[in-house]
Amino acid sequence: MEKEVNVIKLDEEFMKEFWEELEAMGMPVKELRECIQCGRCAATCPMALAGLEYFIKRIVHASMLGLKEIFLDDSSVWGCQSCNRCVEVCPMDIKPYELIQAIRRVCFREYAMPSNTIDGLRNYYERGHAVIVKGFEERRKKVGLPEMPPTVIGNEEMRKKFQEVMKQTALAEVAPFPLD
Structure with missing residues (x-):
């Protein structure tokens, strides 16, 4: 056999x-x-x-x-x-x-990715960080840090510049969310 x-x-x-x-x-x-x-x-x-x-x-x-x-x-x-x-x-x-x-x-x-990838990309585009931990502002305050870290997430002008750069990448062509 x-x-x-x-x-x-x-x-x-x-x-x-x-x-x-x-x-x-x-x-x-x-x-x-x-x-x-x-x-x-x-x-x-x-x-x-x-x-x-x-x-x-x-x-x-x-x-x-x-x-x-x-x-x-x-x-x-x-x-x-x-x-x-x-x-x-x-x-x-x-x-x-x-x-x-x-x-x-x-x-x-081809839009073949886990859904959390889309969430991460959206966070990255909107806030400058892929992973946003709920309540991070309070945790930072508790240990004596400013609520917002000194990165794109806490600097509106830099965040907007960052988004403009992101709009010039392949993300603009294929993003499964609006880049506004």
Whole structure:
């Protein structure tokens, strides 16, 4: 009795399209294709330790195969903690973190992202911080700090300048909320 094998049929044209998208998003695919799948990135990756299905080694491999749909259907790339350990240990200088960022940009353009990403972007645009902790003003006051930190969130003029800069980025094209 023969065991049934799952086969993924690779479409070279589809692979090329995805690679072109990654290139446009800042990931040199030539470098990506240098990966020897040694697994050093996976050994240091908190995503792998957290049990995410697609941790960095699998993300690199799927990208090399042009499997864009995996990233649109699975939110693992959004689990990256930006620790850059994968970059530090890569013997081929692949820059896996840059790949994660490029894939996120591709997913963002397809609106394939967790809802908290949209909330974070909205906070970032409106207030200059992606994560706004409720009651932060009171907590700051309790420890003798001004209610507003000396960042964009507490400086109206700088916040408006920051928003003008944000309007000149790709966010203006694809933001799932108004940039007014």
